[in-house]
Amino acid sequence: MKLYTSNWIWNASVTGFLNTVKELMVNGEEVVDQLIKGEEYVEIEPDLKDFLWSDFNTSSKYNLKPEYEPKLDENRSLPKIGWMFITSVNPQAFKEKIALGQEEEGFTKNFNNLFSNAGPYKNFINTQIKDKKQSILKLFSKPKIIENGLICSFCNQRMVPENNSEKNDYQISFNLALFPDIGGSYGKFPNANFQDISELLICPTCSQFLLFRHTGFEDIFINSTSFNLMYKLNQLVKNMEKIDRKEFLIQAQTSEMIIRNSWTLSNTEIIERKKIKRPNKKQPIVIITFNNIPDLTAKLFVSPVIISYLQKITHNRKITDDKKITDKEQNVMEYIISSDFSKILKLAYKELKDDYTPYYEIKIYTEIQKILGGEQMKEKVISVENLYYEGKNCKNGDLIESLNRNIFKILEMVRLGKKAQTQYTILRIFASFNEKIPENLSRIFNPQFPEDLFQAGMYNFLTGIKNAQKKEEE
Numbered sequence: 001m002k003l004y005t006s007n008w009i010w011n012a013s014v015t016g017f018l019n020t021v022k023e024l025m026v027n028g029e030e031v032v033d034q035l036i037k038g039e040e041y042v043e044i045e046p047d048l049k050d051f052l053w054s055d056f057n058t059s060s061k062y063n064l065k066p067e068y069e070p071k072l073d074e075n076r077s078l079p080k081i082g083w084m085f086i087t088s089v090n091p092q093a094f095k096e097k098i099a100l101g102q103e104e105e106g107f108t109k110n111f112n113n114l115f116s117n118a119g120p121y122k123n124f125i126n127t128q129i130k131d132k133k134q135s136i137l138k139l140f141s142k143p144k145i146i147e148n149g150l151i152c153s154f155c156n157q158r159m160v161p162e163n164n165s166e167k168n169d170y171q172i173s174f175n176l177a178l179f180p181d182i183g184g185s186y187g188k189f190p191n192a193n194f195q196d197i198s199e200l201l202i203c204p205t206c207s208q209f210l211l212f213r214h215t216g217f218e219d220i221f222i223n224s225t226s227f228n229l230m231y232k233l234n235q236l237v238k239n240m241e242k243i244d245r246k247e248f249l250i251q252a253q254t255s256e257m258i259i260r261n262s263w264t265l266s267n268t269e270i271i272e273r274k275k276i277k278r279p280n281k282k283q284p285i286v287i288i289t290f291n292n293i294p295d296l297t298a299k300l301f302v303s304p305v306i307i308s309y310l311q312k313i314t315h316n317r318k319i320t321d322d323k324k325i326t327d328k329e330q331n332v333m334e335y336i337i338s339s340d341f342s343k344i345l346k347l348a349y350k351e352l353k354d355d356y357t358p359y360y361e362i363k364i365y366t367e368i369q370k371i372l373g374g375e376q377m378k379e380k381v382i383s384v385e386n387l388y389y390e391g392k393n394c395k396n397g398d399l400i401e402s403l404n405r406n407i408f409k410i411l412e413m414v415r416l417g418k419k420a421q422t423q424y425t426i427l428r429i430f431a432s433f434n435e436k437i438p439e440n441l442s443r444i445f446n447p448q449f450p451e452d453l454f455q456a457g458m459y460n461f462l463t464g465i466k467n468a469q470k471k472e473e474e
């Protein structure tokens with residue numbers, strides 16, 4: 001049986017199922033690895049399928065961790081997937097109840113938590129119902145293949161019976177009971193997957209997995225096109241109360257899965273559920289927000305070069321323990337996330353003015369230009385990069401001194417994009433010491449040369465000059 005990636009609610013539910021498997025089953029982590037091998041689908045092989053939909057008196061090569069296994073006969077006759085569903089609400093507390101011989105109490109408590117007004121599946125089953133066990137048994141009956149009917153909106157594979165004689169056995173359409181915050185807002189749903197669909201039908205199989213949504217999405221869910229990536233990214237943010245995008249991107253980037261699978265973060269969206277209190281109202285409103293990680297940001301964040309330079313800025317911060325540099329690193333990352341690259345150049349300008357050397361900032365900027373501009377920009381960017389060395393390797397002490405004396409004037413002209421004026425000033429300084437302007441430097445004064453790269457080049461050259469001066473002082 002294969003569960004393919006679909007809309008984010010479905011993805012969150014299947015991820016929730018995977019989380020439950022990991023937590024409750026023996027070798028849960030390995031079982032999950034097997035399940036997500038196919039990346040864009042979760043494959044439940046026959047043995048595992050038999051395990052999930054059989055009772056606890058049936059043996060299998062798979063096992064639930066002994067501390068989660070029911071002891072009472074009545075519970076041992078429930079399908080394991082149903083028992084896992086009940087246990088998943090608060091496994092730690094339930095485990096203790098089982099150990100103390102209070103299994104019934106634990107079951108009722110979890111059942112009520114799931115289906116109460118404040119629960120994730122509000123009134124999906126009436127909590128007043130006498131035979132709670134029977135309802136779980138019916139809800140999690142082994143999925144049957146239905147030949148005729150309507151196509152399920154979640155898996156697009158299986159059928160929903162048209163004349164629903166088994167209506168009480170499972171939910172056949174997506175509504176408030178399955179997701180109180182979303183099910184009701186028909187017509188206003190912010191996700192394109194859901195818009196303009198009058199009724200989302202649910203097949204008997206999807207109906208069961210959709211009930212694991214509470215363990216996949218509480219406040220944050222990272223949606224993607226691969227279950228492997230989704231499972232791992234969501235494990236990563238599991239303990240974050242509020243998502244810190246910077247933190248998340250850095251962690252995601254450095255985690256080996258992205259490098260190993262050469263995944264990019266594109267097509268990844270961050271879904272957040274926020275409760276907002278209203279004055280004079282008891283009930284807060286719940287807002288679901290969607291943040292895409294744009295293709296571009298994703299591309300930049302999987303560049304090992306950019307990440308390593310960002311880390312270098314952090315590293316420098318640790319040595320110097322300089323508050324200013326702390327902000328600097330934060331800023332550069334923020335500019336990358338918001339695709340506001342010109343601000344990196346503005347930062348470089350400010351750094352130079354304050355007598356810092358923005359070496360890594362310019363490195364990051366030129367790397368971004370290489371990624372964005374492709375082959376045709378490469379050559380120009382390389383001249384800009386070389387300008388640092390033209391400055392740093394400058395041997396003429398008088399020339400270095402003169403450039404430094406004029407640095408504020410030059411910086412100002414560069415900032416304002418006065419290419420010709422800058423060229424004139426530089427020419428005069430070089431000429432007065434009988435020095436020839438390096439080829440890489442004269443190249444950036446060409447009217448055809450991109451404005452921003454001219455600025456980056458000049459800042460890079462001046463950064464080099466500053467470092468050459470330092471060498472002299474030593």
Ligand SMILES: [Zn+2]
Pocket residue numbers: 152153154155156157158202203204205206207
């Ligand atoms: Zn389905």
